Amino acid sequence: MDSNKNLSRRKFLQSSAVTAAGLGFGATSLANMAYDPNTGIATDPTARTRKNHSPNDKIVMGLIGCHGMGAANMRNLMQFDDVEFVAICDVDTARMPDEIKQIEKVYGKKPDIYTDYRKMLERKDIDAIIVGSPDHWHALNLIHACEAGKDVYCEKPISHNFVEARSMMNCKEYHKRVVQVGTWQRSTKEFHDAIEYIRAGKLGKITHCRAWAWDGTRIGKGKVETPPSTLDYDMWSGPAELLPYKSNKTHYNWRWVRNTGGGITTDWGVHMIDIALLGMSKGLDLVMPDTVSSYGGLWASDGDDRDAWDSIESIMRFPDQNFVMTWSILRDHPGKDGNGAEFVSQDGRTLRVWRGGWIILDADGKELPKESAEPQDSNHWRNFLDCVKSRQAPRSDLHSVGQTTMVCHMANMAAYSGKTVKFDKKKMDIVGNDGKGNLSYSREYRKGYTLKKY
Ligand SMILES: NC(=O)c1ccc[n+]([C@@H]2O[C@H](COP(=O)([O-])OP(=O)(O)OC[C@H]3O[C@@H](n4cnc5c(N)ncnc54)[C@H](O)[C@@H]3O)[C@@H](O)[C@H]2O)c1
Structure with missing residues (x-):
């Protein structure tokens, strides 16, 4: 991902979301619908013709964090007749006009506007919310919402x-x-097919998994400025350290700054490591490594304002299942998609999956026939709505993706501490102190912000 690609990804996200909205909405089954590989937005226009819906069935929703992925999620949820968005919240009022317009167009009235999400959460009429803020805000947004x-x-x-x-x-x-x-990705056909193939044992005994992503992002050298008048920068920083404001470290680029994000490991890695862990697990409770070591550095983008490493190689041991996994942030991966996951069996066969396809190769690299799994019953956003009604665990239940997220944090902890991190799944904690002394393990919250320990 270079900065140009980044820019076009963002532009695409905005333009495709607007296109989706322009087509109207509907509640067709979206199980195998084509989707944009960057945003997850369905690209099948036949599924988007809005019908009237019964007020009794409606799930009333609010959005925290507009304009980026939060807004893309809102648009994906607005495809369904049983959702109504009534409120949106952002700490930057310049990020909200598109979402206000969208809501007005679909529901015939403007949403209520908030700059403090806690005020929005006080409303009794809201059933569910989207947390689309940057990573450093998720914990407080989610805990307060729950x-x-x-x-x-x-x-x-x-x-x-x-x-x-x-x-x-x-x-x-x-x-x-x-x-x-x-x-x-858990709700798309290629990843579902690949995971089910591995789980059914059709590739044989898996001894190695690989997950990778390419990170060529440059954020440049910014200058310290007064934040724009539309942005409450103090609130944007929230529990994180209040750094001097630089525009190249704020919207979107916060992910390359360790004060607010975890680099590509928690950005794309969480998607790809998730697939490797899911394939090696029986259900939503994931296998977890007991030992993680990482090496790397800020080598490709040395000299700009980012501090999340652009190059990492992690190796993880899964003793109970007898396999190892590597997580790689690397520039050159010939013949492979920039982001993906692989399962390698003892007999040398490889299953490779990425956004857009999957293949099985024999030991000489010749493609082998593959089999599709039974299709899943609904798309990711529909699955959320169905589970809100049935009270069942959704496909990307917080506990399950929490485990993947912890694995990503362990890879970063090992990288930035230079120590091998040991993990105890029963205690859901790190053994000893190695790796604990850095931002990927915990942080001191800024005055006025508290993380409640559950
Ligand atoms: N699932 C995916 O494929 C995918 C893709 C991209 C991003 N994401 C995730 O979506 C989240 C948002 O990423 P983004 O790229 O859209 O970021 P972004 O910076 O473009 O947008 C985040 C928005 O949240 C607002 N915000 C910040 N603090 C807030 C607060 N306390 N209350 C209300 N609003 C607040 C910001 O002003 C900004 O408008 C991240 O967690 C990111 O990892 C997921």
């Missing part, structure tokens, strides 16, 4: 750090909320 009795569609990675993830997972259980995480 405490207010809301169900949540929460973006990935579930948290900025390991300790937050554990609190969020326990909080969701305690308050008995339904939380779907935005790892929408």
Whole structure:
């Protein structure tokens, strides 16, 4: 992903979302619908003809964090007749006009506007919310929403750090909320087919898994400025350290700054590591490594304002299942998609899956026949709505993606500490102190912000 690609991805997200809205909405089954590989937005226009819906069935929703993926999720949910958005919240009022227009167009009235999500959560008429804020805000947004009795569609990675993830997972259980995480790859055909193929044992005994993503992002050298008048930068920083404002470290680019994000490991890695873990697990409770080591550095983008490493190689041991997994941030992966996952069997066969396809190769690289799994019953956003009604665990249940998120945090903890991180799944904690002394494990919250320990 270079900066140009980044820019076009963002432009695409905005333009495709607008296109989707322009086509109207409907509640067709979206199980195998074509989707955009960057945003998850369905690209089949026949599925989008809005019908009248019964008010009794409606799930009333609000959005925290507009314009980026939060807005894309809102548009995906607006495809369904049984949803109504009544409120949106952002700490930057310049990020909201498109979403206001969208809601007015679909529901015939403007949403209520908030800049403090806690005020929005006080409303009794809201059943569920989207958390589409940057990662450093997810824990507080989600915990406060669960405490207010809301169900949540929460973006990935579930948290900025390991300790937050554990609190969020326990909080969701305690308050008995339904939380779907935005790892929408779990609902697409190629990943579903690949996972089911591995789970059925058709590739034989798996000894190695690989997950990778390419990170060529440059954010440049910004200058310290006064934040724009539309942005409450103090609130945007929230529990994180209040750094001097630079526009190249704020909207979208926060993910390359360790104060607010975890680099590509928690950005794309969480999607791809998730697939590897799911394939090696029986259900939603995932296999977890007991040992993680990582090496790397800020080598390709040395000299700009980012501090999340652009090059990492992690190796993870899964002793109970007798396999190892690598997570790689690497530039050159000839013949492969920029992001993906692979399963390698003892007899040398490889199953490779990426956004857009999957293949099985023999030991010489010759493609072998593959088999599709039974289709899944609904798309990712529909699955959330169905589970809000049935109170069942959704496909990307918070607990399950919380486990993947913890694995990503462990890879970062090992990288930035230079220590091998050991994990105890029964305690859901790190063994000893190695890796704990960095931002991927926990952080001191800024004055005025508290992480409740569940
Ligand atoms: N599932 C996916 O495929 C996918 C794709 C992209 C991004 N994401 C995730 O979506 C989330 C948002 O990413 P993005 O790229 O859209 O970021 P972004 O910076 O473009 O947008 C985030 C928005 O949240 C607002 N915000 C910040 N703090 C807030 C607060 N306390 N209350 C209300 N609004 C607040 C910001 O002003 C901004 O408008 C991240 O967690 C990211 O990892 C997921």
